[in-house]
Amino acid sequence: MIVPSLLRRRRPRAAAALATALALGAPLGAQPSAPPPDPVAELRAEIAQLRAEYAAQLAALEARLAALEAAPPGPEAPTAPPAPAPAASAQTSSYFNPAISLIGNFFAVAGDNENESRPIAELSEVELGFQAVIDPYAKGDIFVAFGEEGAEVEEGYVTFTALPAQFLARVGRVLATFGKTNSQHMHYLPWADKPLPLVSLLGGEEGWRGDGLSVSRIFPIGETFSELTVEAFRGDAEGLFEAADRNDLAYNSHLKLFRDLSEAANLELGLSWGTGPNGSTPDARTDLAGLDLTWRWKPLRTAHYRGFTLRGELLQSDRETPDGDQRALGWFASAEARLARRWWAFGRLESSERADDASLRDEGFALGLTFDPSEFSRLRAEYRQRRYAEDVTADELLMQLQFILGAHGAHPF
Amino acid sequence: MRSAPRISLLIALALGLPAASSAKLQVVSTLQDFAALAQAVGGDRVETFALAKGYQDPHFVDAKPSFVLRLSRADLLVVAGLELEIGYLPPLIDQSRNQRIHPGNPGYLDASAGCEILQRPTTPITRAMGDVHPYGNPHYWTDPENGRTIARSIAARLSELDPAGAADFARNLAEFERRLDLKLAEWRAKLAPFAGTKVVTYHDSWPNLAKRFDLDVIGYIEPKPGIPPSPSHTLEIINLIRREKVPVVLIEPYFDSRTPDHIAQQTGAKVVTLYPSVGGRPEIGDYLALFDYDVSALAAALASQK
Numbered sequence: 001m002i003v004p005s006l007l008r009r010r011r012p013r014a015a016a017a018l019a020t021a022l023a024l025g026a027p028l029g030a031q032p033s034a035p036p037p038d039p040v041a042e043l044r045a046e047i048a049q050l051r052a053e054y055a056a057q058l059a060a061l062e063a064r065l066a067a068l069e070a071a072p073p074g075p076e077a078p079t080a081p082p083a084p085a086p087a088a089s090a091q092t093s094s095y096f097n098p099a100i101s102l103i104g105n106f107f108a109v110a111g112d113n114e115n116e117s118r119p120i121a122e123l124s125e126v127e128l129g130f131q132a133v134i135d136p137y138a139k140g141d142i143f144v145a146f147g148e149e150g151a152e153v154e155e156g157y158v159t160f161t162a163l164p165a166q167f168l169a170r171v172g173r174v175l176a177t178f179g180k181t182n183s184q185h186m187h188y189l190p191w192a193d194k195p196l197p198l199v200s201l202l203g204g205e206e207g208w209r210g211d212g213l214s215v216s217r218i219f220p221i222g223e224t225f226s227e228l229t230v231e232a233f234r235g236d237a238e239g240l241f242e243a244a245d246r247n248d249l250a251y252n253s254h255l256k257l258f259r260d261l262s263e264a265a266n267l268e269l270g271l272s273w274g275t276g277p278n279g280s281t282p283d284a285r286t287d288l289a290g291l292d293l294t295w296r297w298k299p300l301r302t303a304h305y306r307g308f309t310l311r312g313e314l315l316q317s318d319r320e321t322p323d324g325d326q327r328a329l330g331w332f333a334s335a336e337a338r339l340a341r342r343w344w345a346f347g348r349l350e351s352s353e354r355a356d357d358a359s360l361r362d363e364g365f366a367l368g369l370t371f372d373p374s375e376f377s378r379l380r381a382e383y384r385q386r387r388y389a390e391d392v393t394a395d396e397l398l399m400q401l402q403f404i405l406g407a408h409g410a411h412p413f
Numbered sequence: 414m415r416s417a418p419r420i421s422l423l424i425a426l427a428l429g430l431p432a433a434s435s436a437k438l439q440v441v442s443t444l445q446d447f448a449a450l451a452q453a454v455g456g457d458r459v460e461t462f463a464l465a466k467g468y469q470d471p472h473f474v475d476a477k478p479s480f481v482l483r484l485s486r487a488d489l490l491v492v493a494g495l496e497l498e499i500g501y502l503p504p505l506i507d508q509s510r511n512q513r514i515h516p517g518n519p520g521y522l523d524a525s526a527g528c529e530i531l532q533r534p535t536t537p538i539t540r541a542m543g544d545v546h547p548y549g550n551p552h553y554w555t556d557p558e559n560g561r562t563i564a565r566s567i568a569a570r571l572s573e574l575d576p577a578g579a580a581d582f583a584r585n586l587a588e589f590e591r592r593l594d595l596k597l598a599e600w601r602a603k604l605a606p607f608a609g610t611k612v613v614t615y616h617d618s619w620p621n622l623a624k625r626f627d628l629d630v631i632g633y634i635e636p637k638p639g640i641p642p643s644p645s646h647t648l649e650i651i652n653l654i655r656r657e658k659v660p661v662v663l664i665e666p667y668f669d670s671r672t673p674d675h676i677a678q679q680t681g682a683k684v685v686t687l688y689p690s691v692g693g694r695p696e697i698g699d700y701l702a703l704f705d706y707d708v709s710a711l712a713a714a715l716a717s718q719k
Contacts, residue, residue: 078568078583080526136517139507159507166485166510218485218510225478258478263466266477300469301667341641341669375639376540410504413476 098132098140099407103187106401113386113394122148125186131409137162143185154185155209169215176208177216177229177254178272179313180292188412190309190336190346192382192398196364197330197352201317202288203240208274210237210250225258235277241286242279250276252288268294284320286355307338317355328353344370360389368398378402438575441483441514442491443498444471445692446554447524447563449699451491453589454568458578464505467692470667472544472639476501484509487520488574491567494523495530497551522570525551528559531620543637555689556621557597560700564589596701600626600708607715611657613650613682615664615673618689622707631657634664634672642672654680660718661711663687685714 105125109118126146134140138158145154157172175183181198194205202208210233219226231252235243241250252274260266272290277283291314298307312333319326330352337345348366353359368382380400387393437460442448448461455461462483465474471493484490484505492498506515513520533549553559568586572579608627615634623630632653636646653659654676662673662684673684687707688697697703 078565078572078579078586080566080569136515161507161510161515162512163510168508168510218481220482223479223482225482227478256478260477260479266479268478298475300466302669303473304470304667305669374540375544408499410476410500410502412504413478413501 096132098130099409101127101129101131101407101409102405103127103129103185104401104403104405105186107192108399109396110399111394111396113396114392115386115388115390115394119148124148127154127185127187129407129409131407134158157214165217167215167217169213171213173209173211174214174231176210176231176233176252176274177214178202178208178252178274178288179254179290179315180268180270180294180311181313182207184412187378187402187404190334190344190370191348191366191368192380192400193366193384195313195332195334195348196350196362196386197313197315197332200352200362201315201328201330201355203237206238208237208240208252210234210252212249221257223259225256227256229254229256233276237276240278241276243277244279244282248277250274264299265295265297268292268296278319278321280319280321284322286320287318289316289318290314304341305338309336310334311336315352319355321356326356326358328355328358342372344372346370354389362389363387376404376408438488438571438578439486440489440491440571441487443474443493443502444554444690446560446690446700446703447491447493447567449691449703450560450564450589451489451567451571453699454564454582454585455571455578456581456585458575458581459571463692465690467688467690467697468666468694470665471497471690472500474498474501476505478508480505481508484514485511487511487514489520489522489570490514491522491524493551493554494525495546495548495551495553497546519570519573522566524563524566525553526566527562528553529556529621531624532617543635544639550617550620552618552689553621555619556625557593557600557700557704558625559621561590561593564593564700592701596704600704603708603712604628604715607712610661610715611659613654613659613662613676615662615668618665619663619687622687626708631659634662634668634676647672647676651676651679654682661685661714663711665689666693683714683718685710687711 103126104123105127106122107118107124108121110120124147128144128146130140130142132140138160140158142156143154144151153173155173155175157170157174160169160171163169177183179198179202181189181195182202194207198207199205210231212231212233214229214231216227216229219228229252233250233252234246235241235248235250237250243249252272254270254272257269258266270290270292272288272292274288275285278286292312294309294311296307296309310333312331314331315329317326317328319328330350332348332350334346334348339345346366346368350365351361351363353361364384364386366382366384368380370378370380372378378401380398380402382398382400384396384398385393438455438458440448440451440455440459440461442451442461442463444465445463445467448463451459452461464480464483465471487509490506492502511520512518515521530549530553534545534547538545538547554563564586568582571582604626609629611629611631612623613632613634614630617630617633617635617638619628619630622628632650634642634647634650636643654662659680659682662676662682664670664673664684664686666686666688670684670686676682677684687710688694688703691697691700691703693703694706697706
């Protein structure tokens with residue numbers, strides 16, 4: 001880099017001097033015999049000076065070269081490989097469209113049930129999901145459910161992912177983080193229906209949904225994951241809460257503890273507590289308490305073929321009424337096993353008192369088989385027996401077909 | 414005014430914030446291969462953790478809360494991209510409460526950038542084709558030349574996140590590439606006698622490896638990606654192996670070997686378990702050891718079938 005520029009700078013002068021010397025016919029090596037000041041002598045002096053300069057510069061360059069060679073082999077700072085050209089530009093107008101998914105849930109029922117009248121066949125729900133990142137600070141999720149009673153927003157919330165101090169907030173309509181099952185959408189449940197205690201004590205088949213704010217934070221205890229969620233919702237929730245005044249709010253809190261027992265097994269424990277106005281008198285409230293426990297075993301190498309989950313929830317509803325408190329208790333326990341790549345079996349036991357009359361207790365069990373033709377469709381058969389407090393027993397066979405169109409989002413854990 | 418820092422410190426302590434990030438850069442990757450490359454390049458300036466184990470199907474990983482903890486402390490997240498992790502990673506990133514590792518920030522590195530990605534669909538795709546990947550085959554790290562690209566990407570990103578370590582990362586990268594060049598020559602030499610050999614694989618996990626070492630994948634035990642073997646398709650594969658004299662059937666460690674074993678029994682082909690990722694076996698401790706193992710296993714099986 002330096003040498004060529006030097007040569008470029010010096011060469012014309014040196015060449016000119018040489019040419020002059022040659023033109024004057026002076027032998028370069030000859031010694032002048034007389035001292036008179038003549039052009040030849042001047043040229044000689046200049047040439048000598050040039051030689052000296054060159055020698056000095058060459059020496060300096062050689063020294064620098066040697067220094068460079070002696071230095072450790074410090075390659076240039078790593079640079080990232082070039083990224084490939086962006087994908088086809090034909091899509092640019094729709095580039096920022098949300099991921100859209102449609103999940104269909106079709107039911108057929110055999111048998112009789114006087115207490116719960118499902119039609120014999122029903123496209124019970126089509127869930128339309130839109131999910132996208134809103135901006136660097138937030139993400140949006142909207143799920144619209146179309147059913148026999150029309151369309152409604154099942155969930156619709158913004159998740160603020162860039163809050164300070166490791167807070168995560170959701171604002172909008174959310175399924176309350178009460179227990180484990182309530183916050184899961186229908187197609188992620190391992191059964192064809194919701195467990196009895198959730199239906200009886202937590203707002204029916206739709207579950208506890210709230211419009212408001214949900215804030216959570218992780219408080220790790222060593223390697224144990226521990227997350228506290230606090231939620232404040234408006235005081236109305238279908239089948240659960242009813243507010244006489246809009247300042248009457250419903251609250252929920254959930255503590256989730258999770259620990260890996262081994263590479264394959266893990267344990268999750270949740271404690272929930274919620275409260276809200278129940279509308280029976282202007283001041284009457286319903287307090288909810290819950291305990292959920294999930295143990296999973298999934299050997300990583302053979303996870304396609306084997307797996308086992310035990311889960312259960314215990315719920316209590318304490319409902320103030322003008323005629324006194326109704327304290328109702330309910331529980332379910334379920335075991336699910338993966339039998340083969342596409343086959344699962346499950347069994348569930350359940351029992352629950354009724355929220356508005358704790359003296360009435362319903363019980364039941366369910367046994368079922370699930371077959372997934374692929375990741376995007378599912379067939380399920382569930383034999384269910386429910387023994388209602390009115391001394392009515394209902395035996396039913398629920399058959400379910402679920403299918404996914406479009407984006408297949410991640411599975412919640 | 415003077416008490417303000419003290420108060421903010423108290424608040425920070427009360428909230429359990431990490432007082433100061435530990436000296437080492439925390440690198441979390443989805444695959445153990447990327448963790449191994451990050452370790453090779455980062456040396457003792459980084460600490461690595463991989464979410465998926467080397468013997469686990471990288472498409473199906475549980476989004477466990479314990480991973481949320483790991484991600485909440487990460488300085489750099491290295492992912493395979495191409496939607497390989499779509500089934501579990503997005504909710505983990507959302508719940509990590511760690512803005513550094515969100516896509517678009519320097520702490521998020523998509524390792525596929527600059528790599529040779531095969532099977533990018535050129536015609537419209539539907540799920541009738543099975544679980545196809547619209548962005549191309551995501552098993553690209555099974556080509557050691559792509560491993561070189563990934564190592565360079567990681568070195569560049571580490572230098573950005575930890576400028577003081579740039580010289581170390583450059584030196585480690587140069588050393589890694591020097592060893593990779595030597596190994597590549599060794600692997601090529603081992604597999605050279607079998608150039609052009611036709612093979613059948615379980616899942617379509619090996620197009621990059623096959624291209625690099627000149628193998629010809631002519632069939633899959635899965636009828637379509639993600640669909641388990643069916644009797645009729647298995648029969649087709651048996652006929653194909655007989656007709657084309659296929660010497661080996663390659664399977665990933667996480668698939669049931671009953672169908673491949675049956676095919677082998679019917680055809681005389683040999684079943685070889687190839688490990689797609691570092692950590693698949695205890696002796697596969699780093700990225701070069703991965704190919705040491707796979708190339709040796711393949712060469713031995715092919716030699717025995719000659």
